[in-house]
Amino acid sequence: MDINPDVIVEMWSLLRPYIPQKERADAAYSIIDFYDTNGDIEEMRDCDTLDSHLAKALTDHLEEAEDEDEDEEEY
Numbered sequence: 001m002d003i004n005p006d007v008i009v010e011m012w013s014l015l016r017p018y019i020p021q022k023e024r025a026d027a028a029y030s031i032i033d034f035y036d037t038n039g040d041i042e043e044m045r046d047c048d049t050l051d052s053h054l055a056k057a058l059t060d061h062l063e064e065a066e067d068e069d070e071d072e073e074e075y
Contacts, residue, residue: 003039005047012054028057036061 012031019027032054035044044050044058 003035005035005039005044006049008035008039008044009047009049009051009054012051016051016053024053025057028053029060032057032061036065041065 008031012028015027016024032041032044035041041058041062045062050058
């Protein structure tokens with residue numbers, strides 16, 4: 001499945017008002033994780049329309065992936 005990052009951003013913009021403020025970080029992370037599983041996360045990295053929640057979730061997700069890669073390289 002190839003999903004355009006703009007579709008994810010638009011979906012987030014539509015759903016965000018219905019997500020309680022304190023749950024938005026977790027919801028954004030779930031969307032980024034879904035995109036990584038079903039799309040090209042590098043395309044999302046190049047997307048310049050991410051709001052603060054999606055941008056933070058993407059940064060955290062990429063850092064976790066880098067840490068996992070480093071751990072695998074150590075073994």
